Amino acid sequence: MIVNNLKILSMAIAMVMGNITFAQTAKVNDDFKPSEVNQPGKLYPQVNSQGCVRVQISAPDAKMVQLDIGGVTNNLVKDGNGLWTGESAPQDPGFHYYQLNVDGASVPDPGSRYFYGAGRWGSGIEIPADDSHIFALQDVPHGLVSELNYFSKHTGLMRRCFVYTPPGYEADANMRYPVLYLQHGSFEDETGWIGQGKANLILDNLIAHHKALPMIVVMDNGYAFKPLASADGNARPASVFEEVMMQEIIPLIDSRFRTVVHRDHRAIAGLSMGANQTMRIAMNHLDHFAWYGGFSGTANYPSAQPIDVDTFLDGKFKNGSWVNQQLQLLWLGVGTKEEPVFPKSIGAFRNMLEQQGIRHVFYVSQGTAHEWHTWRRSLHQYAQLVFK
Amino acid sequence: MIVNNLKILSMAIAMVMGNITFAQTAKVNDDFKPSEVNQPGKLYPQVNSQGCVRVQISAPDAKMVQLDIGGVTNNLVKDGNGLWTGESAPQDPGFHYYQLNVDGASVPDPGSRYFYGAGRWGSGIEIPADDSHIFALQDVPHGLVSELNYFSKHTGLMRRCFVYTPPGYEADANMRYPVLYLQHGSFEDETGWIGQGKANLILDNLIAHHKALPMIVVMDNGYAFKPLASADGNARPASVFEEVMMQEIIPLIDSRFRTVVHRDHRAIAGLSMGANQTMRIAMNHLDHFAWYGGFSGTANYPSAQPIDVDTFLDGKFKNGSWVNQQLQLLWLGVGTKEEPVFPKSIGAFRNMLEQQGIRHVFYVSQGTAHEWHTWRRSLHQYAQLVFK
Known part of the structure; x- marks a missing residue:
């Protein structure tokens, strides 16, 4: 004993x-x-x-x-x-x-x-995984993933994005495409959605099977800070990602790629930190975006408290019917094995949506945590709904 | 003592x-x-x-x-x-x-x-280095580096290449460009010329200063083998890189990018093993290539013996005036600190060229070994001469 x-x-x-x-x-x-x-x-x-x-x-x-x-x-x-x-x-x-x-x-x-x-x-x-085929490298037509360096005035630095163009993009010089701006999470960068997320292969496979429309996907880095003034070296750097996205990335993409320059053909989505960032950007610029996707995140994170629609994001969700009119898709997803803070904060957000009568799609990834397989599945679902 | x-x-x-x-x-x-x-x-x-x-x-x-x-x-x-x-x-x-x-x-x-x-x-x-500016990431117009997945029948596998398209490529849908096929060395892969070689930045900088013509650069993997027959599992794998280059890569690039499909607008170059491979490919297919570059390598490597022009590469250098007529540029380079086998074998090759009266450009990189800085400098030199 x-x-x-x-x-x-x-x-x-x-x-x-x-x-x-x-x-x-x-x-x-x-x-x-x-x-x-x-x-x-x-x-x-x-x-x-x-x-x-x-x-x-x-x-x-x-x-x-x-x-x-x-x-x-x-x-x-x-x-x-x-x-x-x-x-x-x-x-x-x-x-x-x-x-x-x-x-x-x-x-x-x-x-x-x-x-x-x-x-x-x-x-x-x-x-x-049982569904690894969604991102398998197969003998189907493949889009291109392009690395683009650019100078950013808002940060004072050279930055980089990756741009997926779908199969067929090079063939018809008159065809224009919708664009999805797709963001990574905390402590990740612009390489994540290709390296770990396999976004290009997910799109290649969906497009080959006519389950998603051909689209351009832009993946940039969600970390963007104002240059520190030399006299103020100890100041906390201020994020200018929203400014970089709206004033630098989107104009750059619209000038170098054959996009449809209209809100109905522009989507924005992100995972975790990226879901939070892109929800803020979408709601601040509904004249630019008609399709939103939040993968394992919302802008009220990490709070599980009931949302006050008068103050949350400056009241952007207050007029539910206007939000319904503006957003052709409000998509949310989460994995069953994520830490409680994620389902709880997303749950509080969904409660607010229901109280406001705002339509949304909610997806649950079975058996996955706050990790890339949840987000691959989320992109696989989301990409079948946007621009349709 | x-x-x-x-x-x-x-x-x-x-x-x-x-x-x-x-x-x-x-x-x-x-x-x-x-x-x-x-x-x-x-x-x-x-x-x-x-x-x-x-x-x-x-x-x-x-x-x-x-x-x-x-x-x-x-x-x-x-x-x-x-x-x-x-x-x-x-x-x-x-x-x-x-x-x-x-x-x-x-x-x-x-x-x-x-x-x-x-x-x-x-x-x-x-x-x-004193000349690090040649590959510095600067605020100049930047080309795109695109990753392209494709199925290769010769190897039975999915393969990948990187394609540099110069600044301005997307702007004018009628413009067509010359193409440089650029190969890595032993124990490297298709990522080397961008990751270590900075080929895209070297071209961006040269083009910005009007020192090189806008061109497409294609970087593939020099390792390509015939699938092993299952009954013959111990056989040494046979390289099919030449077949992959001529029958798969070049047609793929000509179909997906706006190239000029003519030998006068197609160059091929490589470093070390890639110099050896591309010299063989160029000489076997002079109907396809008019510009050759060998960076720290030649097809007689590792021999320093005098070359027998009757047998070397099936006598491809025997008719010197014909080679002069065919090759608009035969470019060779080597670093001063490379192991003796490289200058010696390149020296034996140059002796043969001189005996045959074949014109060539010879470049020496001061103070560099059989490493990437020699090859960055080589590309920087070579790119200023091709297609002119």
Whole structure:
């Protein structure tokens, strides 16, 4: 009895410490395969049918090596050749950031490709999902993803956006297209929607199956700050993203791409921080946008309190019938495994919409958290509704 | 005397071991600044006015941490907080790959951005050069860099190329442009000419100053293999890059972009392995190309022996006056610090050209090795001559 209690206590301690591996407590299926986002020719990291991640790294002189994924660290085991191997518990389907810890140094896994998220370029892994086909690279007509550098007066800096043009864009010089402005979340950048989000492949596949209209998609960086005056070096930088979007990005896109320059053909959407930003921008400029999408976010975040329509966003939702008239689509989505603050704040926003009689579409992503698979699915849904 | 000899012996051993740091043997200027290719907000790695690289990483439990750059490992020193810091000897101006070793694990530096080269995605650093302005990101008109996915029948795989279209390309739907096909080297891929080579910025700057004609530049992956027959799994894969280039890439580009479909408006160039590949392709298809560029490479590599024109590339250089008639430009370049095999094999090739009376341009990059700065300079030179 004492032995059993000690064992339970030691397991509990290990779990609290976050240092117990799934392999020590449960059966791990031995059907690991190299991850789809490995570097060319690299055998590790691997994923099995349970969604466990197995990593391997040579570190002959290390005392401790860990896999750090989903907020849990998993100890690796060393063999006689100095090769460390270990597994995580099953992960949700979709994309996850992770890193390795080698004797206390947090480093990217040399086997994975790298993605910008969580405020750094680092390792990512893909857990196959039942609906991975929505973003699979297939032999269908492919649009182009173009990188565009531009000088921004509002920030005093060179900035960059990525622009998806649909298949057929180059063929007919007279055809003009609607535009979706699509934003990333906190600690991410303009590379996220292509690198992790696979926005181009989602659109290619939808367009190939006639489920979405051909459209241009513009992905810029949601971090944009006024240059600090030299005399005021300690001031908190002021965001000018709305100014950059309205006065720099949109005119640039309308001048360089064959867009339809009209609110009915311009949509805006974003995830998390981007959902918050784009809702503010859309409501401040309804003369520019007729289609809104909020993926795992709304402008009342993080509050779950009832919204006061008189003051929220300067009363922009006060006249419900006017909002209905203006917005051809108000789309919201959230994953079932997101932290409570997201469904709660989105719920408070939806309560306000219902009280105001404002139409909206609400989508729930089953079994996914505040991560990219929720947002891929959200884009996949949203893109089928816009501009129709 | 014995002490002195022992000291010299121990220094010699340390240098042979590659584990002595520059800081231990010479004065290091204390004017380090964060590298231009750091991740956003990261203070390390840094570079000083001598071209020394300083790295820093937290690894509280590590026994040994090293900076591995230019084939030399430099030991870092640990402070009381588990922070390791150390410097390299001065590096050549330009771009270099590097990595960190943490208790025997070779990993990317979490502070740097990542580049594909040396067969892996890993750390890179930029040592400012006197001529860094040739690829500086400036407020000039910028072309687009487009990523294009396509299915390749010759390999049975989806492949990808990057396509630079010059400033103004979108403005005039009737304008057609010449095309440069530009290839990377061994253990690199289609991302190299943009990521490390800055080909887009070199062209943007040249075009802005009217030093190069507006052109399209296509960068594909030089590794392309026939699918292995299942019954013959041990066969060495056969390269089909020439077939992919001639039958898939060029028709794809001519169909999707506004090119001038004529040999006089089509150039091909490459670096190292890419110079070798593109010389073979150019000489096999002079009906398709009128401009060739070999950056640090030729098709006789690695041989320094006199070339037999009767057999070399099936006698393609035998009729010198015909080659002169066909090639409007045969351009060769090499860096002064490259390993002898490069100048020697290029020298043997040039001797053959002279014996055959074949005109060519020869460029020498001062103070650079078999690295990207040699190739940036080569492109900068070459792009000013083609299509004129």
